[in-house]
Amino acid sequence: MNNERFSAYYQAQNIIPGDEWENFMDCLRRPLPTTFRITGSREIAHTLGHTIEETYVPLLNDVTFEDEAVPPPAQIPWYPEGLAWQFNVSKKVLRKSEEFKKFHSFLVHETEVGNVSRQEAVSMLPPLFLDVQPHHKVIDMCAAPGSKTAQLLEALHAHDTATATSIPPGLLIANDSDSRRSHLLIHQSARLPSPAFMVTNLDASIFPVLRSVSTDPRRSVKKTSSQLLFDRILCDVPCSGDGTLRKNIGIWKRWQPMDGNGLHGLQIRILQRAMRMLEPDGRIVYSTCSLNPVENEAVIAAALNSNEEFELVDVSSQLPELIRRPGITTWIPTVDRSINTSYASWNAFIETLPEDKRAESKIFETHWPPGNSGSLNLERCMRIYPHLQDTGGFFVAVLERKASHKPSTSNYAKRGAEEVDVAVPETKKLKLETDVPSAQLDEVPGASMSAVGPGSAMEVDAVIKEGELTTGPSQIKQAPRPGKAKLSDPSFKEMPYTFLAPDDPALVTCIEQLKLTSDFPTSNVLVRNPEGEGVRSLYLTNDLVKSVILNNDYTRMRLMTSGTKVVTKQEAGRGMAAQFRILGEGLPVVLPYVKPDAIMTADFATLKTLLQTYYPLCASFPDPFMSAIEAKDAGSHVVRFPASHSADTTLQRDLMLPLWKSNVSVTLMIDKKAKSALSLRLFGEDITIAAREAGKLRRLAAKDAAAPEEPDEPAAENPEDDENEEDDDIDGEQEE
Numbered sequence: 001m002n003n004e005r006f007s008a009y010y011q012a013q014n015i016i017p018g019d020e021w022e023n024f025m026d027c028l029r030r031p032l033p034t035t036f037r038i039t040g041s042r043e044i045a046h047t048l049g050h051t052i053e054e055t056y057v058p059l060l061n062d063v064t065f066e067d068e069a070v071p072p073p074a075q076i077p078w079y080p081e082g083l084a085w086q087f088n089v090s091k092k093v094l095r096k097s098e099e100f101k102k103f104h105s106f107l108v109h110e111t112e113v114g115n116v117s118r119q120e121a122v123s124m125l126p127p128l129f130l131d132v133q134p135h136h137k138v139i140d141m142c143a144a145p146g147s148k149t150a151q152l153l154e155a156l157h158a159h160d161t162a163t164a165t166s167i168p169p170g171l172l173i174a175n176d177s178d179s180r181r182s183h184l185l186i187h188q189s190a191r192l193p194s195p196a197f198m199v200t201n202l203d204a205s206i207f208p209v210l211r212s213v214s215t216d217p218r219r220s221v222k223k224t225s226s227q228l229l230f231d232r233i234l235c236d237v238p239c240s241g242d243g244t245l246r247k248n249i250g251i252w253k254r255w256q257p258m259d260g261n262g263l264h265g266l267q268i269r270i271l272q273r274a275m276r277m278l279e280p281d282g283r284i285v286y287s288t289c290s291l292n293p294v295e296n297e298a299v300i301a302a303a304l305n306s307n308e309e310f311e312l313v314d315v316s317s318q319l320p321e322l323i324r325r326p327g328i329t330t331w332i333p334t335v336d337r338s339i340n341t342s343y344a345s346w347n348a349f350i351e352t353l354p355e356d357k358r359a360e361s362k363i364f365e366t367h368w369p370p371g372n373s374g375s376l377n378l379e380r381c382m383r384i385y386p387h388l389q390d391t392g393g394f395f396v397a398v399l400e401r402k403a404s405h406k407p408s409t410s411n412y413a414k415r416g417a418e419e420v421d422v423a424v425p426e427t428k429k430l431k432l433e434t435d436v437p438s439a440q441l442d443e444v445p446g447a448s449m450s451a452v453g454p455g456s457a458m459e460v461d462a463v464i465k466e467g468e469l470t471t472g473p474s475q476i477k478q479a480p481r482p483g484k485a486k487l488s489d490p491s492f493k494e495m496p497y498t499f500l501a502p503d504d505p506a507l508v509t510c511i512e513q514l515k516l517t518s519d520f521p522t523s524n525v526l527v528r529n530p531e532g533e534g535v536r537s538l539y540l541t542n543d544l545v546k547s548v549i550l551n552n553d554y555t556r557m558r559l560m561t562s563g564t565k566v567v568t569k570q571e572a573g574r575g576m577a578a579q580f581r582i583l584g585e586g587l588p589v590v591l592p593y594v595k596p597d598a599i600m601t602a603d604f605a606t607l608k609t610l611l612q613t614y615y616p617l618c619a620s621f622p623d624p625f626m627s628a629i630e631a632k633d634a635g636s637h638v639v640r641f642p643a644s645h646s647a648d649t650t651l652q653r654d655l656m657l658p659l660w661k662s663n664v665s666v667t668l669m670i671d672k673k674a675k676s677a678l679s680l681r682l683f684g685e686d687i688t689i690a691a692r693e694a695g696k697l698r699r700l701a702a703k704d705a706a707a708p709e710e711p712d713e714p715a716a717e718n719p720e721d722d723e724n725e726e727d728d729d730i731d732g733e734q735e736e
């Protein structure tokens with residue numbers, strides 16, 4: 001594993017002290033340790049962390065493999081609350097050591113149900129420095145596949161309990177310009193259902209101005225819509241990715257400096273767009289998994305020089321156990337694949353090009369250190385090198401407005417009033433937004449070039465001025481106004497977002513059937529069809545998400561999903577009308593609104609039966625559960641298993657699960673994977689019928705591969721097991 005251009009380029013940049021160079025290169029050639037984060041609500045995370053510490057670390061403490069001691073998993077020292085772990089064992093050990101096989105199986109199952117997330121250690125850093133609170137409006141500009149989005153969502157939901165989701169007042173928009181990758185965001189977020197979540201599919205460098213009606217009483221005097229500014233913005237921009245060499249060994253072969261050079265302009269434009277969308281007291285984190293200063297300090301320097309309201313924040317006291325190196329203030333860009341063609345300045349380079357080729361050059365003045373690089377505090381950027389703590393390579397910078405440009409808290413009411421004034425007339429406000437940065441951008445040739453080029457932030461504002469982008473209340477309607485949303489972007493085919501009227505008959509029926517309390521937020525329930533009719537699946541949003549949907553054109557903002565699906569209609573069987581049921585992943589969101597007397601209680605033995613059997617008869621349970629379930633109507637119910645200790649195991653916290661009762665039998669409404677993970681967590685083995693059947697099939701297949709056998713009962717008999725198929729269906733529904 002070697003690449004001479006890589007070595008020559010980075011030695012010229014002087015990013016690593018000479019006496020560390022060999023160590024740095026050796027480390028790049030070693031595989032990365034496996035790292036993972038425990039996700040979900042803090043309570044669940046701590047319970048799971050406890051299981052790892054108390055069960056698996058002792059189990060793995062004295063493992064030897066081929067006469068060598070294998071170290072057990074260890075917590076990543078800088079990650080808050082000990083919720084991130086790492087272990088460093090070869091695939092061979094994972095396959096062959098009984099102890100590690102058990103641990104691996106535990107991790108696989110918990111990953112499938114979203115309690116564990118495999119994520120590179122350094123990739124966990126940007127959300128930590130962003131410091132998201134539940135009331136924040138947050139945008140993740142380049143979000144897919146979504147590992148950092150998941151962290152941001154968890155921070156927004158910091159007040160969730162083990163059984164119930166809070167509805168945070170804030171908002172998280174996860175955006176990616178690649179529509180295929182945006183679908184990954186939707187898939188990922190299904191593990192963390194949130195009424196505060198939206199996914200968009202846009203070029204972040206031209207992210208449009210969105211409007212909302214402020215839900216913060218300090219900020220808005222009248223209920224007039226105004227530009228939605230964000231409290232926290234993550235710019236985890238596309239980059240050349242050479243910090244991931246340990247994982248993506250193909251980079252050794254193809255690395256060359258033009259990859260970073262080519263992304264520099266887009267990286268600046270994304271960061272500049274973020275600066276314009278930030279609340280005055282907000283925070284931006286810019287990050288890459290690249291070591292290249294052209295993608296890092298050069299981008300930060302250009303953005304700071306284009307908007308002098310901003311500065312780098314000194315975060316050296318945050319995460320004190322994280323070993324980091326300061327950003328650099330000088331670097332030497334190279335202008336082609338060869339690393340021998342460096343010029344002392346952009347002027348020296350551009351003069352070498354024929355005059356008619358100069359305008360086409362993708363190498364900007366901003367590739368070079370600016371004259372004032374010493375005064376921009378670039379050393380406040382963080383460089384994480386692989387050999388410092390056995391990780392990948394990474395770059396993080398934190399930006400805020402200078403104190404002189406931040407409002408004091410007491411100014412909020414005044415600002416709110418100003419905001420209303422400025423919001424009308426709209427063109428005046430937009431002109432103001434455009435004026436300030438453009439004047440400053442002109443001072444930075446590279447940034448200016450990109451800012452006025454096609455697809456730039458300036459262009460966005462120009463489009464808005466023509467009234468094309470945000471047109472007040474959008475075509476998305478409040479039911480029952482009928483009519484189909486006009487597609488102003490014909491290439492975008494998502495189904496509309498129609499909020500139901502609180503007295504919509506289907507919603508009223510749903511609330512009755514599921515025994516929801518009167519404070520269930522009925523005004524925030526949407527369906528994905530134009531008329532709000534034929535209701536099949538209901539989605540829940542919070543007030544802010546609703547406001548964004550109602551005040552913008554969803555086709556322009558290429559809105560892929562919003563809020564979270566909580567309820568769906570279920571065919572109830574022979575002679576019974578279809579009924580609403582709470583989805584497994586929707587239960588934590590709906591639970592705070594389920595009437596307490598509608599929640600049954602059951603014991604551990606009942607839980608075991610429900611995991612081991614598909615459709616146990618109601619009459620087969622001992623009392624009091626038998627009487628309780630027999631007294632219930634057929635349909636969707638919720639059952640609580642109180643924290644308890646038995647000979648088999650300990651249930652550390654109450655467990656709430658959705659249950660479906662048909663005429664004479666019951667079943668747990670969680671999918672097979674969730675059942676298996678629960679079973680492994682509680683009993684240390686998979687006791688579910690699906691696992692037994694899979695084992696049986698494996699044994700039969702081993703005996704006679706030519707004669708596959710039908711399972712006794714179809715695996716999809718539990719409607720919840722169809723969820724993935726149903727998700728595909730939903731996509732179909734959205735596509736019209």
Ligand SMILES: C[S@@+](CC[C@H](N)C(=O)[O-])C[C@H]1O[C@@H](n2cnc3c(N)ncnc32)[C@H](O)[C@@H]1O
Nearest residue numbers: 142143144145146147148177178203204236238
């Ligand atoms: C470094 S990856 C993001 C990783 C992600 N933050 C995570 O933690 O999972 C960069 C992403 O930027 C997206 N991207 C590239 N150009 C973009 C643009 N102009 N606007 C928005 N996203 C873009 C890519 O599709 C890619 O998913």
